[in-house]
Amino acid sequence: MITIKDLAKIADVSPTTVSNVLNGRFQKVSDETLAKVQAVIEETNYVSNMGGRLLANHGSRIIGVIIHYNRSRLELSIAQTPFHSELIGFLEESIRNNNYYMMLHTSMNYEESIRMASAWNVEGLIVLGGNANEIESFLKATDIPVVFIDSYADPQLPNYYNVGLADFEGARLMTSYLIEAGFNKIGFLADMVIPDGVDAERLKGFQQAYREHQLAYQPDNFISIDYRKAVRHQMFEQFIKKDLNTYDALFFASDYYAVDTMNLFLDAGISVPEQISITGFDNNILSEQSRPRLTTVSQNILEKGQTAVEMLLKIIRAEKIEANNIALPVEIVKRQSVSSRKIDV
Amino acid sequence: MITIKDLAKIADVSPTTVSNVLNGRFQKVSDETLAKVQAVIEETNYVSNMGGRLLANHGSRIIGVIIHYNRSRLELSIAQTPFHSELIGFLEESIRNNNYYMMLHTSMNYEESIRMASAWNVEGLIVLGGNANEIESFLKATDIPVVFIDSYADPQLPNYYNVGLADFEGARLMTSYLIEAGFNKIGFLADMVIPDGVDAERLKGFQQAYREHQLAYQPDNFISIDYRKAVRHQMFEQFIKKDLNTYDALFFASDYYAVDTMNLFLDAGISVPEQISITGFDNNILSEQSRPRLTTVSQNILEKGQTAVEMLLKIIRAEKIEANNIALPVEIVKRQSVSSRKIDV
DNA sequence: CTGTTAGCGCCTTCAC
DNA sequence: GTGAAGGCGCTAACAG
Numbered sequence: 228m229i230t231i232k233d234l235a236k237i238a239d240v241s242p243t244t245v246s247n248v249l250n251g252r253f254q255k256v257s258d259e260t261l262a263k264v265q266a267v268i269e270e271t272n273y274v275s276n277m278g279g280r281l282l283a284n285h286g287s288r289i290i291g292v293i294i295h296y297n298r299s300r301l302e303l304s305i306a307q308t309p310f311h312s313e314l315i316g317f318l319e320e321s322i323r324n325n326n327y328y329m330m331l332h333t334s335m336n337y338e339e340s341i342r343m344a345s346a347w348n349v350e351g352l353i354v355l356g357g358n359a360n361e362i363e364s365f366l367k368a369t370d371i372p373v374v375f376i377d378s379y380a381d382p383q384l385p386n387y388y389n390v391g392l393a394d395f396e397g398a399r400l401m402t403s404y405l406i407e408a409g410f411n412k413i414g415f416l417a418d419m420v421i422p423d424g425v426d427a428e429r430l431k432g433f434q435q436a437y438r439e440h441q442l443a444y445q446p447d448n449f450i451s452i453d454y455r456k457a458v459r460h461q462m463f464e465q466f467i468k469k470d471l472n473t474y475d476a477l478f479f480a481s482d483y484y485a486v487d488t489m490n491l492f493l494d495a496g497i498s499v500p501e502q503i504s505i506t507g508f509d510n511n512i513l514s515e516q517s518r519p520r521l522t523t524v525s526q527n528i529l530e531k532g533q534t535a536v537e538m539l540l541k542i543i544r545a546e547k548i549e550a551n552n553i554a555l556p557v558e559i560v561k562r563q564s565v566s567s568r569k570i571d572v
Numbered sequence: 573m574i575t576i577k578d579l580a581k582i583a584d585v586s587p588t589t590v591s592n593v594l595n596g597r598f599q600k601v602s603d604e605t606l607a608k609v610q611a612v613i614e615e616t617n618y619v620s621n622m623g624g625r626l627l628a629n630h631g632s633r634i635i636g637v638i639i640h641y642n643r644s645r646l647e648l649s650i651a652q653t654p655f656h657s658e659l660i661g662f663l664e665e666s667i668r669n670n671n672y673y674m675m676l677h678t679s680m681n682y683e684e685s686i687r688m689a690s691a692w693n694v695e696g697l698i699v700l701g702g703n704a705n706e707i708e709s710f711l712k713a714t715d716i717p718v719v720f721i722d723s724y725a726d727p728q729l730p731n732y733y734n735v736g737l738a739d740f741e742g743a744r745l746m747t748s749y750l751i752e753a754g755f756n757k758i759g760f761l762a763d764m765v766i767p768d769g770v771d772a773e774r775l776k777g778f779q780q781a782y783r784e785h786q787l788a789y790q791p792d793n794f795i796s797i798d799y800r801k802a803v804r805h806q807m808f809e810q811f812i813k814k815d816l817n818t819y820d821a822l823f824f825a826s827d828y829y830a831v832d833t834m835n836l837f838l839d840a841g842i843s844v845p846e847q848i849s850i851t852g853f854d855n856n857i858l859s860e861q862s863r864p865r866l867t868t869v870s871q872n873i874l875e876k877g878q879t880a881v882e883m884l885l886k887i888i889r890a891e892k893i894e895a896n897n898i899a900l901p902v903e904i905v906k907r908q909s910v911s912s913r914k915i916d917v
Numbered sequence: 918c919t920g921t922t923a924g925c926g927c928c929t930t931c932a933c
Numbered sequence: 934g935t936g937a938a939g940g941c942g943c944t945a946a947c948a949g
Contacts (some may be wrong), residue, residue, distance in 0.1 A: 228690065230942055241920040246944060257918060274691045278626025279942030282925045287623075309857075312657025319676050328688065331664050331676045343673065345573065346619045486861055493863055512654075516831055516858055518838060575926055586936040591928060602934055624926030627941045 229271050238267040249275065287348040290322050290539065293340045294333040295356035309483070309511040310528065311355065314376070317532030318353060325540060337365045344371050351539045354378075358423055362387070372542040374535045379424050382552050388542060389552045390535040394425050397524040397557035398432030399439075401478060401506055404559060406440045408566075410476040410504065414447075416488075417480035418454045426480045429508065433478065450477075452484060459484075463491050475503060476565070482507035482514045482523055489517060489564060500566040510560055519563035526557055574616050583612040594620065632693040635667050635884065638685045639678040640701035654828070654856040655873065656700065659721070662877030663698060670885060682710045689716050696884040699723075703768055707732070717887040719880045724769050727897050733887065734897045735880040739770050742869040742902035743777030744784075746823060746851055749904060751785045753911075755821040755849065759792075761833075762825035763799045771825045774853065778823065795822075797829060804829075808836050820848060821910070827852035827859045827868055834862060834909060845911040855905055864908035871902055 231249070235242040240260055247255045248264040256264070267273075281287050294311065315331065322329040330347065334340045337357070344352055351372040357365065362380040366373065366387060375389045382389075398415075405413050415433045417426040430449060437444040453459045479485035485507030489499050499505055499519060507514055510525030534553060541548050576594070580587045585605055592600045593609045601609070612618075626632050639656065660676065667674040675692065679685050682702070689697055696717040702710065707725040711718065711732060720734045727734075743760075750758050760778045762771040775794060782789040798804045824830035830852030834844050844850055844864060852859055855870030879898060886893050 228942095231944095232942080242943080243920060243945085244918085247919090250944085255918065260918080274687050276626070276693070276942055277691050278623050278632075278693060279925090279944080281621070281623025282627055282927090282942075283944040284925060285944070309654070309657075312654075312661065315660065315676075316657065316678075319678055323678065328692070329676050331660075331674050333661075333664055333668070342617075342619050346622050347673070348621070348623065490861060490863055512858070513861055516835060517861065518835055518863055573926095576928095577926080587927080588929085588936055589934085592935090595928080600934065605934080621926050624928080624941090627926075627943090628928040629941060630928065 228276065229273050230276065234264070234267050234271065234273060237271070238264045240264060281348050286350050286543075288327050289330050289347050289349045290327045290536070291330045291332055291340070291344050291347070291349040291352045292318055292322075293352055293354045294331075295337070295340070295354060295361070296333065296335060309513065310481075310509055313511070313528045314355070314532055317529045318536060321533050321536035325536065337361060337368065341365070341369050341371075344369065351543050353535050353539060372539060374539040374542070376531065376535050377425050379428060387551065388538055388548070390531055390538060391552070391554050392425070392526050392531070393554045393557045394428035395432040395435070396554075397508065397526075397559075398429035398478070399436045400432075400557070400559050401508075401524050402433045402436030403439065404561075405476050405478065405504070405506070405565070406436060406442065412448075412474045413476045413478055414450045414474045415478050415480070416450045416452050416484065418452050418484065420451050422449075422480075429480050447473075456487070459487075460491060463488060464495075467492070467495055467497065471497070471503065476506070477503060478506045478508075480508055482509040482511045482521060485521055485523070485564075486513045486517045489519075489521070500564050504565040506565060514560075514562070517564075522562045522565045523560050524557050525560045527555060531555055573621065574618050575621065579609070579612050579616065579618060582616070583609045585609060626693050631695050631888075633672050634675050634692050634694045635672045635881070636675045636677055636685070636689050636692070636694040636697045637663055637667075638697055638699045639676075640682070640685070640699060640706070641678065641680060654858065655826075655854055658856070658873045659700070659877055662874045663881060666878045666881035670881065682706060682713065686710070686714050686716075689714065696888050698880050698884060717884060719884040719887070721876065721880050722770050724773060732896065733883055733893070735876055735883060736897070736899050737770070737871050737876070738899045738902045739773035740777040740780070741899075742853065742871075742904075743774040743823070744781045745777075745902070745904050746853075746869055747778045747781030748784065749906075750821050750823065750849070750851070750910070751781060751787065757793075757819045758821045758823055759795045759819045760823050760825070761795045761797050761829065763797050763829065765796050767794075767825075774825050792818075801832070804832075805836060808833060809840075812837070812840055812842065816842065816848065821851070822848060823851045823853075825853050827854040827856045827866060830866055830868070830909075831858045831862045834864075834866070845909050849910040851910060859905075859907070862909075867907045867910045868905050869902050870905045872900060876900055 231242045231245045234245045244256060244260060245264055248261060253261060292315065319329050332340060332343050349371060353374050353376060355376045357378060359380040362375060362378055363384060366384060373388065377391050378389050380387055402413065415430055417430065419426055422430050434444050453462060485505055489505045492499055492503065497503065507521050507523040510523045514521035514523045534555065538548065576587045576590045579590045589601060589605060590609055593606060598606060622632065637660065664674050677685060677688050694716060698719050698721060700721045702723060704725040707720060707723055708729060711729060722736050723734050725732055747758065760775055762775065764771055767775050779789050798807060830850055834850045837844055837848065842848065852866050852868040855868045859866035859868045879900065883893065
């Protein structure tokens, strides 16, 4: 491994001069030496050792991406959920394009993540997942810059930065669309007993649409589903027997559940959207590849990733930040899983 | 940030002693001091600074995961392909469980990856993608331990380690299954003009099955498809008009293309599998969520990830390695996209 | 403009 | 069983 000292010897200058060149302090170096040193750097294919940098308390150029989860809620591996994996890909791209390195870390508790972050002198963190309480304790526990994605914590929290989605608005729009299309009883489905975070916002949007249309929101407008496929499917078999006629549309808080359930219905001989309409949220690959294609709320995951990285870099560079809580826009993608019969009426 | 020196002061011992405790050299420390020091480590929530470790030439505990790709072949973001993203999730899990850190890096050229690896003193690399030539030059350029995933380079290459799949066998089995079920003209489809790597092996397995059944493999048994959706769809519209009757089964080298095409057929009013049977390769989430469900060749991605990490750690620890090129087993998953009419005959 | 020097946190060798 | 000392590669303060 070639070091600054080696370079210095070869170029016949001092290590400091080499360091100055490497760090762009050109005004401190004569044009001649600059050229000479740069040539040597080129030739030798020099790669600076990050250990030295770290120790000298220069930035590590690492951004940690942390996926925070509760084991209990997980059936699929974290990266099997299309949303997370797409996002990770886009985050990596943005981070790399900004000349940073990405360290990926999944964990169930914040302490572990913070340990990792401080061991590596990470310059900033991007955190997916975690509820309001966890976020608050996270921020208390460290002063490394953090940008959360899709979190819903108290916006007044100091140093709280978040890139999210117009979840409320997305759900409100979709629900209004369904109500205006003539659906009478719409179910909103999420995999929690008491929704929080993103799902809670979507539920609120749903309720808001009900209110705006002077309809009474009933407790059975919300249907809690199980994250475990087998349990969920059993539940839906009951649903088919007992409740199919009471709902004419089901609005799922995520595409995966929507498509999985739509298929279950189709397999049971129920026609979608003729007998029951289904919509999702996310617009992931499944919604496009399902038949009928899923009507859903779309979000731009690339934009989410880029925005989060840009925000984080601004914090790191202590630049001015316009908004510390960005809600990216959503759009309704109308496809085939909603009955046009109702719509035509 | 708390350091070894701090710990030493608090415990009233020397830094060396603390270091000995931290590194498990217990025989060098009296039980009493050991307990005292461990208590202090606990209390203070000490996290060792990796910069110091790195510099002292102790392992970095980083494993780099590199996704090597050719921009030209990419339509989806790398992590949007279900296979890669699942694998990344499993790799992260294995790496973390072994007390390593994962640095994720995508890149188009090996030099960049190697630069990253040596800057960070990465202990080992796991590399996805890359053709035989690239692998050879990669191995020449560095002596960091590397495990490739799904590569097909010369097995005799020094320091070449690979975790792959029984691609040949999987394709052979699937093709035999189709032939024995009575299909006359089977097309094998991959997104390359001249398949290489994984796809080439799958094609060979296909050809082998033809040979074993004394059937003549014709050039038009291989169909090259375009990775760009629009182009591909246009091609298939032609196919429907002209070639639909000449094939009775299509065997795609990947689930994504299989499902996407199956849907295109369905949308065109062609019934699958009655008019044409379709099979894939991978057994990803799409194959399970498509209707009809896709008959495909399944692989265990979790196992792939774990095996790769275990192999890499063995190399790092200079342990004995039984096989330096592992082909994980495959299995045919028979679902509904293959006509049972043929099978019954 | 250039070089000398000290120090970042950790590990290891060698004395005690 | 314990500790002092030096060095890993890099940077920044300071002196020339």
